[in-house]
Amino acid sequence: MEFKTIIEPFRIKTVEPIRQTSRAEREHAIRVAHYNPFQLRAEDVLIDLLTDSGTGAMSIYQWAGMMRGDESYAGARSFFAFEQTVHEITGFKHVIPTHQGRAAEHILSQAMVNDGVIVPNNTHFDTTRANIEARRGVALNLPIAEGHQPATLHPFKGNMDLAALERTLREKRGQIPMVMCTVTNNSEGGQPVSMANVRGVSELCKQFGVPFIIDACRFAENAMFIKMREPGYEDQTPMQIAQEMFRLADGCTMSAKKDGMANIGGFLAVNDDALAERCRNSLILTEGFPTYGGLAGYDLEAIAVGLREALSEDYLRYRIRTVEYLSERMTAAGIPTVRPAGGHALYLDAKSWLSHIPQSEYPGWALSVALYTVGGIRACEIGSVMFGKQPDGTEKFSELELVRLAFPRRVYTQSHMDYVCEVLIYLHTVKDKIRGVKIVQQPSALRHFTAKFAPVAESVLSD
Numbered sequence: 001m002e003f004k005t006i007i008e009p010f011r012i013k014t015v016e017p018i019r020q021t022s023r024a025e026r027e028h029a030i031r032v033a034h035y036n037p038f039q040l041r042a043e044d045v046l047i048d049l050l051t052d053s054g055t056g057a058m059s060i061y062q063w064a065g066m067m068r069g070d071e072s073y074a075g076a077r078s079f080f081a082f083e084q085t086v087h088e089i090t091g092f093k094h095v096i097p098t099h100q101g102r103a104a105e106h107i108l109s110q111a112m113v114n115d116g117v118i119v120p121n122n123t124h125f126d127t128t129r130a131n132i133e134a135r136r137g138v139a140l141n142l143p144i145a146e147g148h149q150p151a152t153l154h155p156f157k158g159n160m161d162l163a164a165l166e167r168t169l170r171e172k173r174g175q176i177p178m179v180m181c182t183v184t185n186n187s188e189g190g191q192p193v194s195m196a197n198v199r200g201v202s203e204l205c206k207q208f209g210v211p212f213i214i215d216a217c218r219f220a221e222n223a224m225f226i227k228m229r230e231p232g233y234e235d236q237t238p239m240q241i242a243q244e245m246f247r248l249a250d251g252c253t254m255s256a257k258k259d260g261m262a263n264i265g266g267f268l269a270v271n272d273d274a275l276a277e278r279c280r281n282s283l284i285l286t287e288g289f290p291t292y293g294g295l296a297g298y299d300l301e302a303i304a305v306g307l308r309e310a311l312s313e314d315y316l317r318y319r320i321r322t323v324e325y326l327s328e329r330m331t332a333a334g335i336p337t338v339r340p341a342g343g344h345a346l347y348l349d350a351k352s353w354l355s356h357i358p359q360s361e362y363p364g365w366a367l368s369v370a371l372y373t374v375g376g377i378r379a380c381e382i383g384s385v386m387f388g389k390q391p392d393g394t395e396k397f398s399e400l401e402l403v404r405l406a407f408p409r410r411v412y413t414q415s416h417m418d419y420v421c422e423v424l425i426y427l428h429t430v431k432d433k434i435r436g437v438k439i440v441q442q443p444s445a446l447r448h449f450t451a452k453f454a455p456v457a458e459s460v461l462s463d
């Protein structure tokens, strides 16, 4: 007999208590945080779905690995364990550790991007975009049309528009230092990219002589989606699929805080010797010596073990099912979400859910504030607050107004998810009472982290 229930494939050995708060306490906390969930104290949050980045629970094998950490400044044993694992998965010749993903992006941008060049991607994540723009390059998004349609079902909604990429490569010849592809496509709903699409990007890059770099943060989840959805991959392991994908590219940037299953870390890996040398030289200036790159030896060990655990099929099946479960319950309740469910997160479609709030009053942001106020759940707006401010200071509303419920890896159980469903379903019954917000103070870039907001009415939710 084969049983159908997909269980959490772990048992709990250490627990971290979480604290219930009253509605009045939460109203006070969010007011003090200037209605910015990033400014809340984590202890005032009951279920923290702000991000899946660095928030996962490590395994006994990772903790044991940390005790093995070699803290030598140069040539540490832990570096070679890390390098070998990354090499086995990606096949890239040069492995350069960094303290997190954006440091890898920063170093790569310094080496590859300058005034006016164009870097296409399916969809740039905000730090990738910011690093390219900081070098005065243009970060160009080329997702397929379905990527922008929350309700349209497509098995690989994260795909890049290959015709648009070809046109760009042809028309902007000589102005494109690299093409990137983000797997899974976080900013478009955590949607996967098919192997056929990665192959298509790879062939175009070869044809035009442009390096192809994968933003690999969630490569293991992407590999599992390929196994589940792309004909011909059913019998391959996530490891084999990941290996095939990386071999189509010339390098990758990685945040080990995601599918590295670690709390900190990242890397840049490339094949090109001269590029690797340039990157290592700037690494020494900003991150550290090339065999630790801003990390402790024990971090390198945790990542070396974590990268393999992320590719476990039992784990990936549970992970993808968790998000799908929440998605099914939302659909049954009539709550609009990006469908199908993403790998690491469920994205609520705030623009259609709160159609009475104009984009100038940031419906996604308002929904995230309401979610905290009602249920102590912290989520993240991925919409006009995150993407609306242009480098020249003007405001251009984002096509989608999403609220992301991102799941820390191996942290929450099904009853936590049932609670999240209950809160969302309640919010749906009072949705007309949710009001928008305005920005009272903001920095010049990456404003969502620190901007201060105020409700446009008496309060964001008068239920």
Ligand code: F0G
Residues within 6 Å of the ligand: 050, 051, 052, 053, 100, 101, 102, 103, 125, 127, 128, 182, 186, 215, 217, 254, 255, 256, 257, 265, 266
């Ligand atoms: N690329 C993607 C696709 C990401 O999702 C992130 C981070 C990064 C690059 C940067 O990595 O945080 O280690 O510097 N995403 C987190 C998130 C922050 O919440 O989605 P980092």
